[in-house]
Amino acid sequence: MIKIELEVNGKKIQKEIPDHTLLSTFLREHINLTGTHVGCDTSQCGACVVHVDGKSLKSCTALAADLNGSKVTTIEGLASNGKLHPMQEAFKKLHGLQCGFCTPGMVMSVIDLLKQNKNPSDKEIRDWLEGNICRCTGYQNIVAAVKEAAAKM
Amino acid sequence: MKTFNYHSAKDVKEASKLSSSKSAFLAGGMTTLPSMKLGLASYNDLINLKNIKNLSGIKVSGKTIKIGSTTKHAEVSQSKEVKKAIPSLAALAEGIGDPQVRNRGTIGGSIANNDPAADYPSACIALNAVIHTNERKIEAEKFFKGMFETALKTGEIIEAVEFEIPKKSNYQKYPNPASRYAIVGVYVAECKSGVNVAVTGAKSCVYNDKNLSSALSKNFSSSAIDGIEISSSGMNSDIHASAEYRANMVKVFTKKAVEAC
Amino acid sequence: MASLVGSRVERKEDKKLLTGRGKYTADVTFAHQTYAYFVRSPHARAEIKKVDISKAEKSSGVVAVLTGKDIVNDKIGGLIAGWRIKSEDGSDMKVPAHPPLASETVNYVGDHVAVVIAESLDEARNAAELVKVDYKVLKAVVDTADAMKSDQIYKDIPKNLCFDWLLGDRAKVKEAFDKADKIIKIDLINNRVIPNAMEPRAANADYNPSTEEITLYTTSQNPHLARIIISAFNGVAPENKLRVIAPDVGGGFGSKIYPYAEEVVCSWAAKKIERPIKWVADRTESFLSDCHGRDHVTHAELAVKNDGTFLGFKNETIANIGAYASVFGTVTPTYLFGPCATGVYKMPAAYTNVKAVYTNTAPVDAYRGAGRPEATYTIETLVDKAARELGIDPAEIRMKNFPTQFPFQQTLVHSVDSGDYVAGLNKAIEAADYKGFEKRKRESEAKGKLRGIGLCTYFEACGIAPSPVVMMLGCGIGLWESAEVRFNPTGNVTVFTGSHSHGQGHDTTFAQIAADQLGVPIENIEISHGDTDKGPFGYGTYGSRSLTVGGTAIVKACDKIIAKGKRVAAKMLEASEDDIEFKNGEFVVAKSNKKKTIGEIAFACYLPGTYGEVKSPLPEGEEPGLKETSFFDPVNFSFPAGSHICEVEVNPDTGETAVVKYTAIDDFGTIINPLVVEGQVHGGLVQGIGQALYENCHYDQSGQLVTASYMDYTMPRADNFPDFNLGFTCTPATSNPLGTKGCGEAGAIAAPPAVMNAVMNAIGTEISMPATAEKVWKACKENKKTNSKAA
Incomplete structure (x- = not known):
């Protein structure tokens, strides 16, 4: 067991956890933030993407212990006072989600893209999404939503 | 995933001391953790190198670039110094995995793992890299021993990788459509000692194609290799690509890389 | 409103x-x-x-x-x-x-x-x-084509044969073939794919x-x-x-x-x-144990006249249903496949024969389109081959054989109620700039690339289904759908549906329907589904049935609500029931300004009394409450149709193939929510293109699944696609009051042949799905050899 302290969505959290606890397990099982989803075992689907210290990573491929002291933002932490993040708004407006399972990781991933590239082209968005698999939308409305959000942000 | 003891080493000495035949170093974990999750690997101890100071960072001296082993792919791809001195190396880093892998995976981790389809080993071979460990300096040609096998001994830790700044260079990859690892990746570099054509993905371990290298050393143009037959013997063959296809791709991608230099 | x-x-x-x-x-x-x-x-x-x-x-x-x-x-x-x-x-x-x-x-x-x-x-x-x-x-039995010749898996099942099924008339087909100028033949593999819903x-x-x-x-x-x-x-x-x-x-x-x-x-x-x-499940378990899709080996023949008129069609298919017969595993390669195999054409004679075989692989069941993609792939690649062999333009040969009178009695089973296939293809030809293809081809050639164009015109039978029909065909259940519309006393509404949304957007589309029917603001309508304790029994969501069958059940339940509302309003407004009109959420007495809102009626139904006196707003004998249930059994399937045109660019040095332009013109009848419908088409297209170019389930000879993770099973990703160009035509369905036809499966049905016809057009050789880079490269290399020999 190992003691860790993380700031998750602005809240300081201290927990004692088994050493092999993945960040995704920590979020889902230990602090009940089930918005972060797990869709594969090989670090490819991207449903589990969260931000750690402002950068996107796959929470299924990071040990919680390794992130001791970090600031974590999950999908639950994006909206503030009930107001959706512009990226969430854009996904809603342009139907960038269907079943919603890949959506949390997708949204967290593209927010990171816009941090690095304020005005990405279609190709840059599609390339960035290499690490996020969606089986429902055919991606087209996701790309449109990212552009919409980029214009608003 | 099987349980283990997690350690965060303060320095290389401590990390080395903690290691055993049943331990693994964690330098990003992009391969180690998925392998453990799938039950393909298990360890008693995982020793995190990330918090060791001085293992991360990029330094350019006159003729070389030295990259600390825990430097992340995203740091290399976005580094102004790397982009200026060896743009192909920055581009290679930009093409590893996906953005989240690049935010986490490290050069040392990639090289120590020596996946036959990884990108960085080809850069090491093409750019006459020297791998600095806590014990010695190893030339890239002697470092990569075979599939997932390197010259590293138990407890030996990569501290940095030092690349020669070439006259010109380029890396071209045909990614596996599923995993996005290289089915074939070809790194062409014209260095002081001549041209290297490092190939990853095609065989069980990265290699320098001597025929292509020497032809290009004599005449650095894509037509210089027109007459060279690439043998498919010893090449990987799997559901994604036959040996014959890989052999073709080595040639096509070498030409592409030469033309892009 | x-x-x-x-x-x-x-x-x-x-x-x-x-x-x-x-x-x-x-x-x-x-x-x-x-x-x-x-x-x-x-x-x-x-x-x-x-x-x-x-x-x-x-x-x-x-x-x-x-x-x-x-x-x-x-x-x-x-x-x-x-x-x-x-x-x-x-x-x-x-x-x-x-x-x-x-x-x-x-x-x-x-x-x-x-x-x-x-x-x-x-x-x-x-x-x-x-x-x-x-x-x-x-010893494992793995191969579809060889399953009947392999070791017997189950003691009581000779030749590993589940059934040997026939739909159609062999004698008539023989007659038609005897009269033909030419017989076009094709051998196809419809590759096995793994569904891979993102939620395990x-x-x-x-x-x-x-x-x-x-x-x-x-x-x-x-x-x-x-x-x-x-x-x-x-x-x-x-x-x-x-x-x-x-x-x-x-x-x-x-x-x-x-x-x-x-x-x-x-x-x-x-x-x-x-x-x-x-x-x-972890993802590997999903790969191993979720039911897979497709997996057919088909030999098909088309009898044609020299002018391109189709005379007859035969289809001999071996369908791999895996180790066990799954719930829809036996209907998918039969009644969902056979009737549609003659395509969207007049076909005087046809039969489909399917031998379903057991193998030591995961069970195969319905996967988006279920049978209809396999059918469409068969006929549409065959029609393209006929066009090539007869020297007729692929669009022209299709136009020539389209039915133009509706209802159209299709050869094998269906009576297609409505459609306009000519208009659909014309619209697609225009939207895709079909005529400008040669110019684009030359531009691609200048870059060292081969360019191909491929068509698919399809119809499918969905909105499943009339219960007596499906039960006659062997179905163990009826396939009607239920809805319960429940007014709450304060005037908002909960609609229970027996269908289920897992991405399709029922909460919205169904609420749109109820809002229109009842004149209640959409934000006051809640759609409830997915809990057997809450709503009435229903048959769920698949086969593009939710809107057409489940949506209609909602309309019917709303009709009952309004009928009761009229009775109550008549009493409350002291008018004759026949004089009450319902419009925009209000019950109005004809030629007067006397009215009650539906909210007031609901309130009165739940609180049927007045303080201080014995008086009910309800007509005598009317029960209190305002809640109605409908079980809707459709009278026919619904028949979406469309024309898709795909263009690909092939790099002959590497075989890499890219879809560079894709136009889809579909007729889904009435569209309730275009945003949702477009999303359904996009998703279907990516699955269809995925099957054509990337996805393939691979078992080795010992029956080990080689493609058991995303390292080896190629999931289509964002960078594999351009933006798709969508358009619609509309001939409303006549078999349901909404006029809807269903849209969920169209993309997955139409895309594989459109893509493969484009690939074959580019490289000039028949190849099987998925058209991976290596396969395409080999075909290009062979062509080069043949061409240089010919020269």
């Missing part, structure tokens, strides 16, 4: 899903939760000699280890095939036993042998490794010893069907003691229509141990 039908209404369900507040089965955790891990067969075919659980039982945290023996002892029934198909000779299909946990034989890698239930998942998994199973490994399957079963009720949370497209099967066939609990909840479900694509072994085992075991049991 403006009509909402036809509007791009943003989805009501999105807020929760975008903020991480969705509730999927894996997110549900009960108090005193236990976790299940399944011991699965590592062999494709073996006899089970012995299962030793003694070590596992003693392992840390283990609550129970259950095996096939326990299933037998408790008389738990097997998994079922839901559709009984008869062979051409009149004999019944042959079906092997499929126990939820095997006790005698295992028949594919991933087959269920035992379950370990423990306090934590880690402990369950560790203990599962200690379950020792002695297998006698037998999961189940969490809780048992309440006080009420003796099991509550099963599960990843289902069809919770009512899960309940009836687990109750009536598996015998786990009576229906009234089994509640099935399919909460938010992360995609299905057919793979979650029916219950699997895991749901049965978790429900049964939860009752046994009197504790909740949670099982969540």
